[in-house]
Amino acid sequence: MPTYPAPRTWSADDIISASRLRADPVNLAWLLTKRPMFIGSQQSTGQSCATDVSQAVTLDTETLDGYNGHVIGSTTYSPPISGCYLSEGSVGFASASTAGPFSAGIQFNQNSVNAIVWGQTFNANGTNDAGPRASDIGALNATTFDFTNLIAFQNIGSTVNLATPNGAFFSTEWVSLLPSVGTKVTSPQPVELWPPNNGTSIANSGGIAAGATSVTVENAAGIVVGGTLGLDYYAGQQVHTYAETVTVTSVAGTTIGISATSYAHGQYAPVAVPVSAAFLNQQVRDVINFLAFPPVARLNNITSAQTLAAQTLPAGTAISWEAANIDTFGGWSASTPTEYVFPVSGIYTIYGQVFVHNSANNVSAGIGVSGGTILWGDSIKSTGSIALCATVRKTIRVTAGQYVQLFGSATTAAPLQASTASSAYSTLCVVWRSF
Amino acid sequence: MATFAVPAVPVFPPGYQPQNADFTLWWFDTAAFLETKMAFRGDQENAATTIPDTGAVTTIGLDTAIEDPYGGFNATTHLWTPPAGYSGWFDVCYTLRTAAQAANGMLQIVMAGTYSYAIDQALGSTSTGAGISAQFRCYLVGGQDSIGLAAQLKNATANLNTSITAGLRSTMEIMWTSQS
Numbered sequence: 181m182p183t184y185p186a187p188r189t190w191s192a193d194d195i196i197s198a199s200r201l202r203a204d205p206v207n208l209a210w211l212l213t214k215r216p217m218f219i220g221s222q223q224s225t226g227q228s229c230a231t232d233v234s235q236a237v238t239l240d241t242e243t244l245d246g247y248n249g250h251v252i253g254s255t256t257y258s259p260p261i262s263g264c265y266l267s268e269g270s271v272g273f274a275s276a277s278t279a280g281p282f283s284a285g286i287q288f289n290q291n292s293v294n295a296i297v298w299g300q301t302f303n304a305n306g307t308n309d310a311g312p313r314a315s316d317i318g319a320l321n322a323t324t325f326d327f328t329n330l331i332a333f334q335n336i337g338s339t340v341n342l343a344t345p346n347g348a349f350f351s352t353e354w355v356s357l358l359p360s361v362g363t364k365v366t367s368p369q370p371v372e373l374w375p376p377n378n379g380t381s382i383a384n385s386g387g388i389a390a391g392a393t394s395v396t397v398e399n400a401a402g403i404v405v406g407g408t409l410g411l412d413y414y415a416g417q418q419v420h421t422y423a424e425t426v427t428v429t430s431v432a433g434t435t436i437g438i439s440a441t442s443y444a445h446g447q448y449a450p451v452a453v454p455v456s457a458a459f460l461n462q463q464v465r466d467v468i469n470f471l472a473f474p475p476v477a478r479l480n481n482i483t484s485a486q487t488l489a490a491q492t493l494p495a496g497t498a499i500s501w502e503a504a505n506i507d508t509f510g511g512w513s514a515s516t517p518t519e520y521v522f523p524v525s526g527i528y529t530i531y532g533q534v535f536v537h538n539s540a541n542n543v544s545a546g547i548g549v550s551g552g553t554i555l556w557g558d559s560i561k562s563t564g565s566i567a568l569c570a571t572v573r574k575t576i577r578v579t580a581g582q583y584v585q586l587f588g589s590a591t592t593a594a595p596l597q598a599s600t601a602s603s604a605y606s607t608l609c610v611v612w613r614s615f
Numbered sequence: 616m617a618t619f620a621v622p623a624v625p626v627f628p629p630g631y632q633p634q635n636a637d638f639t640l641w642w643f644d645t646a647a648f649l650e651t652k653m654a655f656r657g658d659q660e661n662a663a664t665t666i667p668d669t670g671a672v673t674t675i676g677l678d679t680a681i682e683d684p685y686g687g688f689n690a691t692t693h694l695w696t697p698p699a700g701y702s703g704w705f706d707v708c709y710t711l712r713t714a715a716q717a718a719n720g721m722l723q724i725v726m727a728g729t730y731s732y733a734i735d736q737a738l739g740s741t742s743t744g745a746g747i748s749a750q751f752r753c754y755l756v757g758g759q760d761s762i763g764l765a766a767q768l769k770n771a772t773a774n775l776n777t778s779i780t781a782g783l784r785s786t787m788e789i790m791w792t793s794q795s
Contacts, residue, residue: 198627201641209624209645215793217704219752244704244754246795268750270734302737307770308721311736313749346732351752353706353792371646374638402635467646493743494782527654529706529790531750542740546782553782557710557748559740561718573748575656575708575788577682591742613790614652 181247182211182261184357187468190460208468211261216354218250218257219243222347229273229332229340234285234296237271237330237348256289256327257350259320262358264476264506266529266611269330269350270313272343279306280336281566285603288318289327296331298604299533301569303562309343310334315531315573317478317506317609319358328352355476355611359508362473365466366509368524370615372463375402375453379414383434387446393429393438397451400434407459409438410452411445419450428458474612475509475523481596481606488536488590493544496554496587499534499596499606511610519583520610527577531609532557534588535569535597544589545570550582559589567597567604575613584610617651618684620644621700622794653703653791655695656681657688658784659777666713668720668771674727675711675764675777675785692763694728695789699758703795707753708788711766712746712778713739720771724749727763736769744783745775752792762789 187204194200220239229235236255247260259265271284283301287294299314320326330350334340342348356362380399382388388395395411403409405428412423422443430437479501488497498518509523522528534545546556557572570588578584586608588596597604625641633641660679667673680688687695697703711724716739723736730753739745755762764787768775777785 198629198631201625201627205625205642205645206627209622209649212649213622213624213645213794215704217752217793219704244752270749272733272736300735300737305719305738307719308738309736311723311733313735315750349732349734349751353752368650371643371650373643374635376635463646464642467650471646471649493740494780527652527790529708542742544740544746555710555782555786556712556744556746558737559712559742559744559746561738561740561742561745563738571748572710573708573750574710574786575654575706575790577656591740614654615650 182216183207185211185468185472187465189465190457192457196455204464204468208471212471214246216247216260218245219351220250221349222342223345225347226344227342227347229334229342231337231339232335235332237332237350239350256329257352258325258327259322262321263354264317264356265320265328265352266317266355267328267352268315269348270311271332271348272311272346273309273334274341274343275309276336276340277306278336278338279304279563280334282310282312283333284312284314285331285333286314286316287329287331288320290319291321291324296603297607299569300571301567302560303564303566305563315609317476319506356508357473359506362508363469364473364509365470368466368470369462371467372404373401375455379450379452381451382445382447382449384447387444387449388441390441390444392441394435395438396435400431400436402453403428403431403436404459404462405429405431406462408454408456410454411441412449413452414450473508475511477507477511477520477610478505479512479520479608480505482602484596487593487595488588490591490593491589493559493589494554494556496546496589498585498587501608518585520608521583522578522580524612525579526612527575527614529575529611529613530584531573532586533569533571533607535567535604535606536590536594537567537597541568541594542591543568543570545572546587547572547574548585548587549576549578554587619648619651622648653685653697653701655683655687655789658786660779660784663776663779666766666768666775668768668774670767670769672725672765672767675766677764677787694761694763696761697755697757701757702755703791704752704793705755706790706792707751707762709764710746710748710786712744712783712785713775714778715741715743716745716775717772721769722747723767723769725765725767726751727765728761744778
């Protein structure tokens with residue numbers, strides 16, 4: 181069973197013991213290489229979905245359930261540890277001969293309170309079977325027996341069964357610690373090789389002078405900002421009377437910024453690169469904290485009167501967000517309500533949905549990064565006057581400071597869904613994945 | 616982007632004086648991979664694919680690797696395969712984009728390669744361009760399993776071409792998620 185990573189802050193005199201290392205890197209590696217995740221589907225049930233009923237989808241097949249959070253034949257997944265979970269699924273309805281609305285939703289049960297949010301929603305035409313999908317992020321607390329599951333909905337006036345096989349697919353994935361317990365690392369650093377036992381040596385031609393604030397070394401492995409270097413130290417011992425320690429202020433390749441030296445040091449002089457407390461705090465503690473609590477956000481627009489103007493693709497309207505249910509790094513601000521600003525560079529999974537109200541329409545959803553070309557996902561059509569929800573899911577690479585916006589585009593003017601039930605509205609989900 | 620060794624849960628033996636190389640194995644390899652996970656991002660930029668109105672499942676000709684540090688993409692088969700030794704669970708993200716379609720056509724995303732599940736279907740827009748997006752998590756055996764994007768057009772009256780216009784392209788993104 182995975183354990184919450186709770187890495188220690190190292191002090192100068194701490195011994196790097198096996199027990200301490202087990203308590204930190206092992207917990208994280210266990211959690212992220214055997215991540216709490218569930219993948220299940222409905223293959224043989226052919227579940228009956230009554231009209232105008234929110235139907236929890238039975239999952240009769242498990243593809244992955246490493247921590248036994250699901251019981252075959254049940255609808256729900258209960259997480260083994262608390263955290264933010266990204267739940268996603270699709271529902272495959274069997275053919276229906278009557279036109280009407282179809283939808284898929286994600287439910288999170290938090291402390292015994294159920295909340296369904298509908299995803300892709302459209303009006304099928306009575307000729308084709310429908311396969312809507314949905315994604316959402318929710319905070320689940322294992323100690324209050326929270327759960328998540330996939331919901332199917334149709335309202336054509338008669339019962340529709342799910343298809344056999346492939347009646348539904350559902351997955352949920354732990355993506356971060358709960359915001360109440362995670363530790364934010366605002367400037368995570370790439371992990372470095374461990375310092376070499378024999379350290380390195382000065383590469384500056386002629387050495388460095390007293391008062392130098394920079395030194396070039398043969399090998400920068402293990403040298404980190406805030407760490408310590410021993411000039412004219414070898415294997416922990418002074419090799420000259422003017423040996424001294426300096427603090428690393430910057431690292432640019434093999435050029436190392438240092439606190440000013442008191443003495444001159446010759447070319448080829450040995451440089452000790454100790455496994456300092458600063459090294460361990462940056463390279464073990466901070467790496468663990470960041471990977472266990474990366475940027476994750478879920479923004480919503482529940483009550484807005486915003487209207488999508490009639491537009492022709494690829495023109496779109498940015499959706500304004502009213503609140504952040506989850507925002508581990510504070511990437512969203514009400515002062516720029518359409519933007520989520522990426523706090524850290526890297527690859528992100530983005531999911532957005534644009535829910536419009538009562539419109540026979542063509543509606544699209546797309547994402548744009550810092551004013552660039554909008555990347556469009558769904559462009560779907562409704563054949564009747566119902567709520568319509570288009571979705572987009574992309575994995576993109578961005579740099580810190582860029583921002584993402586969700587765009588909607590409709591061929592006739594359409595107000596965003598202002599749902600009295602708070603279950604059908606626009607959302608934007610953001611998950612950091614990788615440098 | 617850099618590539619890294621397969622991550623593993625480290626074992627720290629007691630009563631042992633490690634060398635720095637031990638820490639490379641115990642911590643650097645795992646942490647570096649978890650920070651910089653295996654990823655592929657690709658799209659269709661050069662030549663459109665025709666999706667027939669017969670309902671035949673058609674592999675979309677993804678032709679451009681935007682990011683593929685582990686070199687798993689085959690532009691001829693349009694499939695991506697993780698390298699040998701890198702088996703694991705992957706998050707696959709699809710966007711299927713086409714020209715505007717006839718009124719009754721149903722667009723469906725189908726997985727290509729090792730898996731062939733149909734995972735999302737909706738009436739595509741009849742204005743300007745149609746599109747659907749989908750996501751799936753699956754296990755891929757390194758060096759063996761492959762994955763791509765395919766599409767099916769149901770009850771349509773005409774073939775449909777995919778779009779290669781920037782912002783309106785079909786895409787596939789794959790992200791390593793977990794080992795077991």
